[in-house]
Amino acid sequence: MKKRWLLATAVAAMVGLMAGSSEAKTFRIGLSNGWVGSEWRTQMIEEAQAAAKAWTDKGVPVEVVVQSATVDAQGQIGQVRNFINQGVDAIIINPNSPTAFNPVFAQAKAKGILVIATDAEVSSKDAIYVGIDQKAWAMQSAKWLVEALGGKGNIVVINGVAGNPANEMRVAGYREVLKTAPGIKILNEANANWDQAQGQQTMQNLLATYPDIQGVWVQDGMAAGAWRAIIAAGKKDKIAATGEIRKDFMTVWASEKLTSGASVNPPGVMASALNVAVLKLQGKAFKDGIFGGVYGNALYIPIPFVDNATLPARLKEAEGKPGYWSVTATVTPEQAAAFFK
Amino acid sequence: MKRALPSALSALPAALPAWAITAAALTVLVIVNGLLQPGFFDGTVLQSNLTTFLPLVLVAIGQTYVVLAGDIDLSVGAVAALVNVVTVTVIAATGDGPDAILAGLAAGLAVALACGLVNGLLIGVVGLQPMVATFGTAILFSALALRILPQAGLPVPDAYWQTYGGAVLGLPTVLLILLLAIGFVALLARRPFQTWLKAVGGNRGGAFQSGLDLRRIRLSAYLISALFAGFAALCLTGETASGDPLLGQSLGLGSVSAVALGGTLLSGGVGGAAGSILGALLLGMIGNVIFFAGLPFEYQTLVQGLIVLAALAGGVLVARRR
Missing domain, CATH: 3.40.50.2300 (Response regulator)
Known part of the structure; x- marks a missing residue:
């Protein structure tokens, strides 16, 4: 029984290797969300999943793995550990604490995993932040x-x-x-x-x-x-x-x-972070001196504004959407390319 | 049909302890996880899993002694938060060296004991209801933690978390801590104290009439519980390398669940801390297996709740058989 398992695994691995040589490598990206309970977070995850699909449709296969539950910082560290043990290429996290992830992010970086925080900044020097200021x-x-x-x-x-x-x-x-x-x-x-x-x-x-x-x-x-x-x-x-x-x-x-x-704090921040992540995983290097913020690791993205003049256009965008839908914006792959050399 | 399950259970050996279901479930989950996750049995992966589970294991051990005496301690999460912020604050105030770290550890554990003393006095001596009293002291301890460190921060020296994440005497530090905790559990199981606790929890009137000092025994249990919450906080500090006044909120009810899964009756008198260790590990493994099974995230929490309920129900059926 055990031998058969081994054999099957070996065959699967060989098939996988052969397939891998002819096709583009699939980037696996873990999405970690530590608080459930607002539609904004749901929209954030859905937009990131859509961004991954857009990459896949363009011929760059991106697979996302989602962990989303209301947990404390310790529980979210567990989420990150699972991603590390699973061997993802990148982790995008909406973090529950600015400081508590420093050791676990250091572990991720040591394994060559790219870590991007979004929506809330983190102090870790092993991660970058993509989101609004x-x-x-x-x-x-x-x-x-x-x-x-x-x-x-x-x-x-x-x-x-x-x-x-x-x-x-x-x-x-x-x-x-x-x-x-x-x-x-x-x-x-x-x-x-x-x-x-x-x-x-x-x-x-x-x-x-x-x-x-x-x-x-x-x-x-x-x-x-x-x-x-x-x-x-x-x-x-x-x-x-x-x-x-x-x-x-x-x-x-x-x-x-x-x-x-x-x-507007757009729920598209996680999708924006994903677009930055994929470009980085493709081997591009960030421009020099591009990071700012209190921790010196932040890529700030544009913050849209809605006022009485732009309201009608925004309402038009919202047509057909549910009432909890938030005005959003995403840094597209083309726009994200401006962060790179 | 209605009787099929109990009669099937009655075929099991009569001496089966109440935590047997938990042990069996844990074994199954370990095997399933091993199949789902290649590399699960790698040293680094095991160590990383143990690092995640250890705080709850420690809190559950301490909680067991309180529960054995028929009481409950809902304040353990708040104690952990308070110990965490006191430790990081003391370290930051005394410098960066090994002395500062030791001072921080000592201050943290002293605060933990003080919290346990408050709980023990309110319940054992003043005679407040345990659930309400520890709910109240939890609010108090949390408020103190927020007062000491209003916002997450204050990184600890690298030596602290690197030692915690590394190895001591050739063993991973987290494994060493677990072995020490198991040693404590084994030691206490042989002491008359644990028998007294069970007597206090199982038949408080009888225990009193036989001359046991109820106040002192219940107070001691709360001291142990708070001390282990303090140990857990020091581990969490090693894991997060910083202070966070909102730390450990899941530890309170999590530890009670682990104790119940481990076969200790919440009414007191029956059980032991060895089962609670298994219970805490089981709770952690459930989350792991669900993740590696690749369930859509929308269902992960739901399935987790169902598995915990099933494990608890299994334990109850085994216990009722006797």
Whole structure:
């Protein structure tokens, strides 16, 4: 019985070798996601799978292996270990911690595996980051708010989870912009944990506490909740507030004629990272001095913006998509080639 | 049909321990994983798997003694987080050398014992309900961890995680830790303390009347549990090379599941830590096999839950037969 197994394996291996010599090598890429529970993450994985298929259709076979579950940093390290033991060519990870992966990424690199973090930056020198600059994301919408208010007025801020690295980068971003606008006064900065319902509740409290609010800077999906509170208070025409990028919200934005603007953190970041990964696996070398960011390992990608002028076009893109669909953008293989020599 | 399963089970030897199903399931999973994953039995792959499983194994060992006495410790994950941030903070404050690392380890374990003391006093002496009390202290310990290190960071010296990922005395460090833990379990199994624990868990009134010091025994169990959560935290620090106040959140219920899978009754009085080690390894292997079986990721968590339930149900059927 055992001999037969060995024989079958040997034959399979030989067939595989012969097939391999005539066809292009298949790149195996592991995708690790450590948090389930928002459609944004689902869309992120689906777009990465679609990007892999596009490569395959072009004659560059790319196979993705997905691990996606709500785990803590330790559990996600287990996901990475499985990829290493499986012998993938590259790992793309939306990491649960900025620092906890340093040793396991070092192990991956020692085995010649390319590691790319996306959506949240990591401190490891053995990995690179492909995604948006969270600070620039916040600065863009803060600038919009300053302009929408004509440079003066009272505003409130609703942030995500205190202590979360992305949140802290965003806070630094809008503060830097608001420092240059002396006419803007921040009445209060609250945390609502990136939860839509908490965002709505917090906005209700702020509206009740400060009758004279002209502007709101609020992050992500909490914007939908905050705007609901603003509309319910009958103040939608007197307040300018940042928005978010899901179809459901954009529909309300258009029908209620809100004054809003939203920086886009596109779910296509993982697909963008995959396109960069495949080019690297094909043996290309990165241009010198191209990496930036706090850890010096980041490739920042463009951050789209939606405002009242571009909203109709964005809604047109969203036609036929489900309500939770997010405005997205991907760095195409052609665009990604600009990162390489 | 309804009786077919119990009667089939009754054909098994009567002396079969409750963790036998877990041991059998573990063996099957190891074989299946070996077939699915070429190279599973390579030294480096085994070591990497053990590194993943070790924290839960350690916490499950400590949890067993609490459960044997009829109590429960839901705070182990929070204890691990607190020990982790204290260790990295102390190391960062005292420098980079071996002295700093030793100071960090000592401070971490001291904090673990302090946490165990708080739990033990609240439950053994004040008389609070174990589940509610440790749920409460978990919130307290987590809040302290966030207070000490508000954001993940503070890398430990390379020597720390390189030693943990490497070898000591020719053995992989993780294997050495596992062997030491098994040694502790074997030692304690021969001591009267474990018999007292079972007496306290199985028949608390009787244990009291026979003159056992219930407070002291239950307090000791919580000290052991917290100490092992501390060991797990030091391992996690070696694995992540940094501090993270949100570390170890899955350890609490994970360790209780491992203890139950290992054949220890959650009502107390019956069981042992050897089974819990098997239970923790089984939980880890289930995740591995599901991954290497190539199941679509949308179904992985679902299948994992079903296998854990099946293993638990198997254990219960074996236990009920007697």
